[in-house]
Amino acid sequence: MTSHLTRLPAPDGVFPATAYTHVVLGTGRFVAISGQLALDEGGRLVGEGDPVAQARQVFTNLGRCLAAAGATFDDVVKLTYFMVDIAQLDAVRTVRGEFLDPARLPASSAVQVGALVAPEFLMEIEAYAVVADPGAPVTDG
Numbered sequence: 001m002t003s004h005l006t007r008l009p010a011p012d013g014v015f016p017a018t019a020y021t022h023v024v025l026g027t028g029r030f031v032a033i034s035g036q037l038a039l040d041e042g043g044r045l046v047g048e049g050d051p052v053a054q055a056r057q058v059f060t061n062l063g064r065c066l067a068a069a070g071a072t073f074d075d076v077v078k079l080t081y082f083m084v085d086i087a088q089l090d091a092v093r094t095v096r097g098e099f100l101d102p103a104r105l106p107a108s109s110a111v112q113v114g115a116l117v118a119p120e121f122l123m124e125i126e127a128y129a130v131v132a133d134p135g136a137p138v139t140d141g
Helices: 051-068 086-099
Strands: 005-008 023-026 029-036 076-083 107-112 123-131
Touching (some): 023 076, 029 051, 051 086, 051 123, 076 086, 086 107, 086 123
Parallel strands (some): 076 107
Antiparallel strands (some): 076 123
16 A cells, blocks of 8 residues: 555654554645544534443544545544543544554553533544645555
8 A cells, every 4th residue: 555654653763553543644635634523513412421332433433524625544643532431542543443544553542531511421532634636656655
């Protein structure tokens, strides 16, 4: 697969990551996606108390936002997870595997927070992406 992104999963002297990539760099147009919650298109909570259902809705929303910017999950260079209970991160990573290629993971940060905008939300996830400029050369990513 070719890409405008380069992933460095284990820079010299840094312990290799298994669930994310330490460094992602690329050329193109920068896209910032605000933190997404588990809300459907009507503004209703999806998956009350269920981290898998909430994560699936959040990644669905991220995908829709990326598409609106002309991007896909392949263009994502950074995800930030804001979790009310960091113990639910494995469930979120499992769902992430439904949307992102596990061989091409972005850089990531996970933060446990005291609360989100409302108590029924278990997570909020934001994304940064870099979309290839049309006509730009691509390299193996």
